[in-house]
Amino acid sequence: METTFDYLVVGGGSAGCALAGRLADSGSDSVAVLETGGHDHHVLVSTPAGCAAMLPRAGSHNYGYRTVPQPGLNGRRGYQPRGRGLGGSSSLNAMIYTRGTPADYDRWASAGCDGWAWDDVLPYFRRAECNERVAGRDDDPWHGGSGPLHVSDLRTPNPFGQRFIEAAQQAGYRRNDDFNGVDQEGAGWYQVTQHGGERWNAARAYLHRGDAADHASNGGRENLAVMTGTQVLRIAFEGRHAVGVVVRLDGRETLLRARREVIVSAGAFGSPQLLMVSGVGPASHLRELGIPVVHDLPGVGANLQDHLDIIVHKRVAASELFGVSVGGAFRLLAEILRYRRERTGMLTSNFAEAGAFLKSHAGLDEPDLQLHFVVGMADDHMRRIRLGHGYSCHVCVLRPKSRGEVRLASPDIREAPMIDPCFLSDPRDLDGLVAGVRIVRRILAQPQLAAFGGKELYSAHLPADGGDDSAIRAMIRAHADTIYHPVGTCRMGMDEYAVVDPQLRVRGVEGLRVVDASIMPTLIGGNTNAPAIMIGERAHDLIRHGPRVVLRMAEVLAV
Structure with missing residues (x-):
């Protein structure tokens, strides 16, 4: 087995796939992707609705982490599903393609992240994207038409999605047919990372270069090694220079060396965990666990941000919706056959088909709430099965003020880290969610949805006007x-x-970068998969060309 490569990319998730594929395509350097999980060649991954089977529990495609008890959530431990295997969470998620707002990235730049303003990152979003609305063209100012990541409209949208959009309009909110266009605000359909009725994850886009069933995992590139089932135990340092990683492969430990760089792309939980078990992080925490300190870097694992979400569910007697019933079982069998024949029907659903970006109150410059309208009841991450059919509407505060952290539970990286989001530690987040629940219930009370009747699950006791904040x-x-x-x-x-x-170079050491969503200074206003892929795209140019050339290239790409 080859044990020395020019670049080692630790993690085959969204950013790691994008970076590794681009590096392999842009030069003759050898690149290895090291992924703990397995391949993404699985029917539950390629079938969009398959996420309903993978999301609720830990397994071969899902780490299924849990948080430490959260005081803000009555001491409950939160559930944190994260993708395991090639594609990472892009093999598990709801495939929603959103980018946030220009102001999100301009705030990064104004906080000292030169080169990460909206005008700098938009060209990389466009370069990554092959949006079916502009397929084959690259003259659209907002979307790309020839990138590796397919983005499409839902192939068989559920009629209740349209009813939600119309109900939002009846409640006074405007319609928006492109959340990634001129303006984010409004209600509409989400675009999804699908192609031909199948999930198009980051591995399919950047590693396989197409149909995973017809191409090798490395897309036929001789300079790209895709190593699944490879547990990285720690980064190997000579002094403060990262020279490789120690992996467990086929039951034994092996040192893989990097001639140029080690690039950590293990996600918001895995990346800080790997840095810390390797001796890079808060020195006092590392010493408590007996880990030799390579570099005292107190920010590792801090600044954890996440979108806390509350759901309003409604049980409705409508067979178009996902649910558990005798009739629903027969319909599902018919839909499975339809999907196998045509790649259409309910199994192409991402469940969260429609949604909205709204302002909790007038006077805001940009939306501060996001709604996901789900064509099923989706209770407790689909871990609690409810009889019957129904729909649900999620709402989250887009830019939460609460900050948490990731810490080690053990010096052994194979033990899950301690995840503490500190949900609702800042009271402003709770205020925003209260406003969001009010808005959701007002939308669901509009004629387009109220005509179907039904009963709310956890919110039925709330006053119709939403006046009781304590409840x-x-x-x-x-x-x-x-x-x-x-x-x-x-x-x-x-x-x-x-x-x-x-x-994206780790401060205080050499030969080491982090490339994934963990590098975001603040949460963007939307789903994070597309920004993670953008980070991988941009990291490629930073590695290949350096920041000055990248700024000039961004100007060229923007034209």
């Missing part, structure tokens, strides 16, 4: 949890608590 707050503390957007634990910046600089 809403109690419901949030009893039932809210993540909607799967953890970021920030290897924060980018130039201050003493920043983990990486704007070129």
Whole structure:
């Protein structure tokens, strides 16, 4: 087995796939992707609705982490599903393609992250994207038409999604047919990372280069090694220079060396965990666990941010919706056959088909709430099965003020880290969720949805006008949890608590970068998969060309 490569990419998730594929395509350097999990060649991964089977529990495609008890959630432990295997969470998620707002990235730049303003990152979003609305063209100012990541409209949208959009309009909110266009605000359909009725995850886009069933995992590239089932135990240092990683493969430990760089792309939980078990992190914490300190970097694992989410469910007697019933079982069998024949029907659903970006109150410059309308009841991450059919509407505060952390439970990376999002530690987040619940219930009360009747699950006791804040707050503390957007634990910046600089190099050591959503200084206003892929795209140019050339290239790409 080859044990020396030019670049070692630790983690085959969204950013890692994008970076590794681009590096392999742009030069003759050898690149190895090291992924603990297995391949993504699985029917539950390729079938969009398959996420309903993978999301609720830990397994071969899901780490299924849990948080430490959360005081803000009545002492409950939150559930944190994260993708395991090639594609990472892009093999597990709801495939929603959103980017946030321009102001999100301009705030990064104004905080010292030079080169990460909106005008700098938009060209990389466009380069990654092959949006079916502009397929084959690259003259659209907002979307790309020839990138590796397919983005499409839902192939068989559920009629209740349209009813939700119309109900939002009846409640006074405008329609928006492109959340990634000129303006984010409004209600509409989500675009999804699908192609031909199948999930198009990051591995399919950047590693396999197409149909995983017809191509090798490395897309036929001789200079790209895709190593699944490879547990990275720690980064190997000579002094403060990262020279490789120690892996467990086929039951034994092996040192893989990097001629140029080690690149950590293990996600908001895995990246800080790997840095810390390797001796890079808060020195006092590492010494408590007996880990030799390579470099005291106190920001590693800090600054954890996530979108806390509360759901309003409604049980409705409508067979178009997902649910558990005798009739629903027969319909599902018919839909399975339809999907196998045509790649259409209910199995192409991402469940969260429609949604909205709204302002909790007038006077805000940009939306501060996001809604996901789900064509099923989706209770407790689909871990609690409800008889009958129904729909649900999620709402989260887009830019939460609460900050948490990731810490080690053990010096052994194979033991899950301690995840503490500190949900609702800042009272402003609870205020925002209360406003969001009010808005959701007002939308669901509009004629387009109210005509179907039904009964709310956890919110039925609330006054119709939403006037009892204490009852809403109690419901949030009893039932809210993540909607799967953890970021920030290897924060980018130039201050003493920043983990990486704007070129994504780990501060205080050499030969080491972090490239994934953990580098985000602050959460963006939306789903985080597309930004993670953008980070991988941009990291490629920073590695290949350096920051000055990258700025000029961004100007060219923007034209």
